[in-house]
Amino acid sequence: xxxxxxxxxxxxxxxxxxxxxxxxxxxxxCKMVYEIFSANGLEYYYDLEAAAGTTPDFKPHKFDYLDNxxxxxxxxxxxxxxxxxxxxxxxxxxxxxxxxxxxNLNRLHxxxxxxxxxFPQKRIRVCFTTSEYTLKELVVLLSRIGYEPTISLxxxxxxxxxxxxxxIYKLGVAGFAFGNVMxxxxxxxxxxxxFWLEQYKVVFRWLMFAFSxxxxxxxxxxxxISAYKGLRSKLLNIDVPIAxxxxxxxxxxxxxxxxxxxxxFFDSLTGLIFFLLVGKFFQQKTYxxxxxxxxxxxxxxIAVTRLRDSGQEENIEIYKVKSGxxxxxxxxxxxxxxxxxxxxNAEIDYSFVTGESQAIAKQPGDNLFAGGKQLGGVVExxxxxxxxxxxxxxxxxxxxxxxxxxxxxxxxxxxxxRRFTLAVLSIAVIAASFWLWYDPTKAANVFTAVLIxxxxxxIALAAPFTLGNMMRIFGKYGCYLKDTxxxxxxxxxxxxxxxxxxxxxxxxERSITYEGMELYPEEAALLKTTLRGSNHPLSRSLYQILQExxxxxxxxxxxxxxxxxxxxxNDQSIRIGSAEYVGTEQQQDFSETSVHISTNNTYxxxxxxxxxxxxxxxxxxxxxxxxxxxxxxxxxxxGEREALNQLLPFEVQMYFNQKPEDKLEFxxxxxxxxxxxxxxxxxxxxxxxxxxxxxxxxxxNVNVFSPACDAILDGKVITRLSxxxxxxxxxMGIIKWSFLLSLCYNLIGLYFAVTGQLEPVIAAILMPLSxxxxxxxxxxxxxxVARRLTQTIQNES
Amino acid sequence: xxxxxxxxxxxxxxxxxxxIAFVVSVRQGQYDDAYTPSVRMLFEDELVEESTExxxxxxxxxx
Numbered sequence: 001x002x003x004x005x006x007x008x009x010x011x012x013x014x015x016x017x018x019x020x021x022x023x024x025x026x027x028x029x030c031k032m033v034y035e036i037f038s039a040n041g042l043e044y045y046y047d048l049e050a051a052a053g054t055t056p057d058f059k060p061h062k063f064d065y066l067d068n069x070x071x072x073x074x075x076x077x078x079x080x081x082x083x084x085x086x087x088x089x090x091x092x093x094x095x096x097x098x099x100x101x102x103x104n105l106n107r108l109h110x111x112x113x114x115x116x117x118x119f120p121q122k123r124i125r126v127c128f129t130t131s132e133y134t135l136k137e138l139v140v141l142l143s144r145i146g147y148e149p150t151i152s153l154x155x156x157x158x159x160x161x162x163x164x165x166x167x168i169y170k171l172g173v174a175g176f177a178f179g180n181v182m183x184x185x186x187x188x189x190x191x192x193x194x195f196w197l198e199q200y201k202v203v204f205r206w207l208m209f210a211f212s213x214x215x216x217x218x219x220x221x222x223x224x225i226s227a228y229k230g231l232r233s234k235l236l237n238i239d240v241p242i243a244x245x246x247x248x249x250x251x252x253x254x255x256x257x258x259x260x261x262x263x264x265f266f267d268s269l270t271g272l273i274f275f276l277l278v279g280k281f282f283q284q285k286t287y288x289x290x291x292x293x294x295x296x297x298x299x300x301x302i303a304v305t306r307l308r309d310s311g312q313e314e315n316i317e318i319y320k321v322k323s324g325x326x327x328x329x330x331x332x333x334x335x336x337x338x339x340x341x342x343x344x345n346a347e348i349d350y351s352f353v354t355g356e357s358q359a360i361a362k363q364p365g366d367n368l369f370a371g372g373k374q375l376g377g378v379v380e381x382x383x384x385x386x387x388x389x390x391x392x393x394x395x396x397x398x399x400x401x402x403x404x405x406x407x408x409x410x411x412x413x414x415x416x417x418r419r420f421t422l423a424v425l426s427i428a429v430i431a432a433s434f435w436l437w438y439d440p441t442k443a444a445n446v447f448t449a450v451l452i453x454x455x456x457x458x459i460a461l462a463a464p465f466t467l468g469n470m471m472r473i474f475g476k477y478g479c480y481l482k483d484t485x486x487x488x489x490x491x492x493x494x495x496x497x498x499x500x501x502x503x504x505x506x507x508x509e510r511s512i513t514y515e516g517m518e519l520y521p522e523e524a525a526l527l528k529t530t531l532r533g534s535n536h537p538l539s540r541s542l543y544q545i546l547q548e549x550x551x552x553x554x555x556x557x558x559x560x561x562x563x564x565x566x567x568x569x570n571d572q573s574i575r576i577g578s579a580e581y582v583g584t585e586q587q588q589d590f591s592e593t594s595v596h597i598s599t600n601n602t603y604x605x606x607x608x609x610x611x612x613x614x615x616x617x618x619x620x621x622x623x624x625x626x627x628x629x630x631x632x633x634x635x636x637x638x639g640e641r642e643a644l645n646q647l648l649p650f651e652v653q654m655y656f657n658q659k660p661e662d663k664l665e666f667x668x669x670x671x672x673x674x675x676x677x678x679x680x681x682x683x684x685x686x687x688x689x690x691x692x693x694x695x696x697x698x699x700x701n702v703n704v705f706s707p708a709c710d711a712i713l714d715g716k717v718i719t720r721l722s723x724x725x726x727x728x729x730x731x732m733g734i735i736k737w738s739f740l741l742s743l744c745y746n747l748i749g750l751y752f753a754v755t756g757q758l759e760p761v762i763a764a765i766l767m768p769l770s771x772x773x774x775x776x777x778x779x780x781x782x783x784x785v786a787r788r789l790t791q792t793i794q795n796e797s
Numbered sequence: 798x799x800x801x802x803x804x805x806x807x808x809x810x811x812x813x814x815x816x817i818a819f820v821v822s823v824r825q826g827q828y829d830d831a832y833t834p835s836v837r838m839l840f841e842d843e844l845v846e847e848s849t850e851x852x853x854x855x856x857x858x859x860x
Contacts, residue, residue, distance in 0.1 A: 096836045096839070096840075099833060099836050099837060099840075100840050103837065103840070116833075117833055118829075118830045118833060119830065119832050119833040119836065120830060120831075120832050120833075121830070165823055165824070165828075168823050168828060169820065169823065172816065172819050172820065172823070173816075176812065176816045176819075179812075180809070180812055196798055199798065200798075200801055203801075203802070203805070207805070207809070
């Protein structure tokens, strides 16, 4: 079987295989890439990773807009003295072969001076000389070898994003100081009365003081700011006791060394902040290749072809499109503005807007909405609005998109922080007043000791490590979360709302049924032969399911984009395509995609494509039922109500004909009763996703577009949703247990503090010990809980 | 024992030197992409091997 796989892309080669150089290719495109590589000594590409390539889907005019210097300038990162630097996003980058070939671009063209791949972000940075090369040629070259960059409106005038690296600096400062202070304070732990130590302890102590200054002033900054903000809005968050502890540590230690009371707690101070920052760093896991903030911009093209009055075509930036402009939309292009169709037949795929993958046919005079993709041939349209005024783009003006869900949500750590702060303060005050009465010299000592030892380092670490670890586990199983806050919100979900099309159904598994007159064997053979020549997705999937037939040679073959195919052989002719093209009067049923067939000008019948529901839905609903109340919202008509009722194990409330705003309002209403999770996919769900407490976008391919959301779920694992919800709840349990554990440490410490015998060495042992055991506990616990999940997943499959 | 001052000065300046090296490397973006260099590192060997192969061929031709 190995031999029938394409040498370049690994797809199975049916009878369309191309043999070349003793290798087999599935199509001419793959063969061509191989030729380019082998001609330039890049065959190593195939040694590195077998069958790493993709079939180049190259359209010669697609990048014509890069002839416009204004647009090019917007894209370039650097442009001076004959040198240009561009940073392109190439979604196809997926393996080491890709890195290798893209970093050896200079072998393909000498003008390329250097190229560097950023694998996690799937970006390439190319530096080239402009004297003999242009950006357009570079992009075309990349497309030819199967690495077509996506250039979207998102790249338009994007300034080089400033990366926030302050956390790494802070971590560096704290770690540096922690290590050095530990070294310097080590002698004092054990050898108290040693002669030389007595002699030089002042130097050592002031050195420690110097090291901890940048830690308090710089590395611990965030905790002071957050505590201050919390107090100002009358909230006692967890950062308040942390900030108090840090201040107590610092001032107590300074007083200690100034008056020679002891060596101070500089080791605990720097260690505390170092561990806290490590926790923060661990929590900050991001998926560089995913974007949770995407809006229509990352989907829209950067330029469009405008027809001048004189009939000349020009490429202009999308923001310059005015109402009344005449635009040319080609095959596979996105309609950027609301417009009216003037010439040509449009077949629009609104899957990006509605999640509905079936194309809709439009005639001249019809209105087209922004966001649709033209599947047919070239059409001419007249813009009715500018980009920013179009229906789709206005949806983004809604205020739900600018609100931050995390700010209104009290995390479990902050919730406990309030009680914790009050308890610590009252213990400190009580202990101090007891000592004031009993031995006033020790009162201040005890007061600060309580604040120091009760500093909730372990508590503050419990959530970041549990949630951070759980987030990585989620990612491993196909659910990518925006941040750890999403996980906490997920644990509180009481209602789950599903979109239907694209979420519960999948366009990957379509069932195809034939309705109409039976085809004669020779007609069936002709049908298969004709379909073979077409690259249209419908032709491809139809070709796959048809039985093997004797393949004939066609006498004649024509394909009209967006309409259909015509094939002739042995005095037989066949037409395959839209109802209109085939010539039938039959009523078009828009709820189904169909391919119509006629032979020798007589109508035969049609193949109907239906989207299937994803596998395992009954099981998903069954398991979710116990956890949350369920709803289904759909933008479609209620034709599927019966099918859904039969599929699902119990009655689910369903609402049909829901417009994007309706969905948003529906979620808002449900939120009065509890936390709502929205599971959707298309842009029509974008509002609902933003409004819900947890918006989950279901994507067939996580690298392509998904609307702004809190989590991206791989469509193949949607059945695990109830497992994910359970895991989120369990994580909260783990956090609570680790709170208990760290409280034990605090109680031990408090005993020393309240009795006035807190030595620096005790603090220095207790503090890291509690932090490390919390980290160990949460890591082990999350992995154990997740292992149970994997076992059930394995059992299910 | 005043040599301790010298020792301290040396040890701290070495530590600070490394700290500065760390800050500079972060600033240059060396920690932004921690994955690609690990793969790239493996390629360089292969390229060298390829060129030595060519050299061998050249040599065998001249011989």
